[in-house]
Amino acid sequence: MSADAVIWHDLECGAYSADLRHWRALARRNRGVVLDVGAGTGRVALALARRGHAVIALERDAVLAAELASRAKGLEVEVLCADACRFTPSAAVSLAIVPMQTIHLLEDRSSFLRCARRSLRPGGVLAIALLGEGVEPFELELDPDAVELGPVRYESTPTALRRHDGAVVLERRRTRIANGTAQSAIDLISLADCDRATVAAEALAEGFAQRELRVIAPTREHAGSEILCLEVPA
Numbered sequence: 001m002s003a004d005a006v007i008w009h010d011l012e013c014g015a016y017s018a019d020l021r022h023w024r025a026l027a028r029r030n031r032g033v034v035l036d037v038g039a040g041t042g043r044v045a046l047a048l049a050r051r052g053h054a055v056i057a058l059e060r061d062a063v064l065a066a067e068l069a070s071r072a073k074g075l076e077v078e079v080l081c082a083d084a085c086r087f088t089p090s091a092a093v094s095l096a097i098v099p100m101q102t103i104h105l106l107e108d109r110s111s112f113l114r115c116a117r118r119s120l121r122p123g124g125v126l127a128i129a130l131l132g133e134g135v136e137p138f139e140l141e142l143d144p145d146a147v148e149l150g151p152v153r154y155e156s157t158p159t160a161l162r163r164h165d166g167a168v169v170l171e172r173r174r175t176r177i178a179n180g181t182a183q184s185a186i187d188l189i190s191l192a193d194c195d196r197a198t199v200a201a202e203a204l205a206e207g208f209a210q211r212e213l214r215v216i217a218p219t220r221e222h223a224g225s226e227i228l229c230l231e232v233p234a
Contacts, residue, residue, distance in 0.1 A: 002063045004176070005061070005063045005064065006041060006063065006064065006067045007147070007149065007154055008154070008156065008174060008187075009040055009041055009064055010041055010147075011145050011146075011147050011154055011156050012145060012156050012172070013040055013043060013100060014040075014041065014043055015145070015221075016043070016100065016221075016222055018216050018217070018219050018222065019044075019099055019100075019129065019216050019225070019227070020044065020047055022127075022214050022216065022227055023044055023047070023048060023097055023099065023127075024047070024048065024051060026095055026097065026125065026127050026229070027048050027051070027053045027095055030094045030095040030124065030125050031094060032054075032093065032094025032095065032121070032124075033054045033055070033056060033089075033091055033092070033093040033094060033095075034048055034053050034054065034055045034056070034093060034094070034095045034096075034097065035055075035056045035058060035089055035093040035095070035096040035097070035116075035119060036048070036055055036056070036057045036058065036097055036099070037058050037084050037096060037097065037098045037099075037102055037112075037116075038058065038059065038084060038098065038099065038100065038102030038105070039057035039058055039059045039064075039065075039068060039079075040059060040061075040064050040068070040100075041064050041067045041068050041071065042057060042067075042068040042071050042072060042077070043099075043100075044097065044099050045057040045068065045072070045077055046068075046071060046072060046075065046077070049072065049075040049076055049077045050075065053076075054076040054077075055075075055076065055077045055078070056077075056078045056080055056089050056090065056091070056093065057072070057077055057078065057079050057080065058080045058082060058084060058087060058089075059079065059080075059081060060081065060082060060083045060084065061081075062081055065079050065080075065081040078090060084102070084106055084112050084115070085106055085107060085108045085111040085112045085115065086111065086115065087115050087119075088115070088118070088119070089119050092119065092120065092121040092124075093119050093120055093121065093124060094120070094121060094123075094124050094125070095120075095124060095125050095126075095127065096116050096119060096120055096124070096125070096126045096127070097126075097127045097128075097129075098126070098127065098128040098129060099129050100129060101129055101130060101131055101191060101225060102129070103128050103129070103130060103194075103199065104130070104131060104168070104191035104192045104193075104194065105189075105191060105192075106192075109192075109194070109199070109202055110202060110205075110206065113126075113202060113203055113206040113208070114206055117206055117207055117208065117232055120232045121232070122232055122233065122234045123231065123232065123233075123234040124231070124232045125211065125229055125230065125231050125232075126203070126208065126229070126230045126231075126232075127214075127227050127228070127229045127230075128199060128227065128228045128229075128230070129216070129225050129226070129227050130194075130195070130196055130199060130225060130226045130227075130228060131168065131191065131223065131225060131226075132215070132216070132218070132223060132224035132225045132226050133224075135161070135168065135223050136161070137160075137161050137162050137163055138160060138161050139159075139160050139162075140159075140160075141157060141158075141159050141173075142157065142158040142159075143157075144156055144157035144175075145157075145221075151178060151179065152176060152177065152178045153176075153177040153178075154174075154175070154176055154177075155173075155174070155175040155177070156172050156173075156174050156175075156187075157172060157173045157174075157175070158170065158171070158172050159171050159172060159173050159186075163193060166192065166193050167190045167191060167192060167193055168190075168191040168192075168193050169188055169189070169190050169191075170188070170189045170191070171186060171187070171188055172186070172187045172188075172189075173185070173186055173187075174186075174187050196213070196226055196228055199228060200228060200230070203228075203230045207232070207233070208230040208231060208232060209230065209231045209232075209233055210228075210229075210230055210231075211229040211230060211231050212229045213226060213227070213228060213229065214226065214227035214229065215227075
């Protein structure tokens with residue numbers, strides 16, 4: 001099932017591009033090694049590497065990390081398979097980015113912030129994508145993301161978004177159709193319901209200074225988000 005894990009990840013995350021110009025702009029401004037946290041199969045890491053940036057791609061899922069390493073051949077990308085709350089990169093970085101609301105998935109944000117601060121050189125920047133305002137719960141079936149790979153069709157259909165016990169829970173139905181037979185399962189993703197002020201206060205407590213805020217407008221398929229930029233004092 002490892003191949004399916006890569007397919008689902010690419011189907012549900014790989015096509016998103018509204019944030020790329022922000023990561024590219026931050027990488028141009030903060031020259032040096034970029035740490036991509038929660039890199040998946042390389043959506044952002046590969047885009048930056050193809051623009052000439054050296055990247056350390058941090059991904060805890062060994063299957064996704066192996067796929068990223070394969071895709072990154074010939075590029076200046078080092079894949080680090082480790083937990084974002086407990087990691088040590090091979091070199092100090094100038095910029096650490098946390099795309100796709102990965103911060104909401106972390107079990108221990110304070111531990112992550114400490115790791116990130118130790119990883120950044122003085123003057124380095126940590127840029128964190130957060131859920132934007134206006135993310136409203138829903139209980140309806142949206143249009144599926146779908147891909148056909150040979151004889152198999154994969155469909156990922158958002159069916160609900162709920163707020164419960166301090167979390168935002170996204171429900172999807174994943175369907176695999178082969179030889180006229182459909183197999184479906186419900187996939188749940190739980191995101192900590194933390195806002196910009198909360199994360200900024202936690203970062204300040206770990207020694208960061210707040211810098212700019214960037215806003216990513218919503219698209220037809222994706223909610224908007226905010227990029228909170230923090231700095232390690234020089």
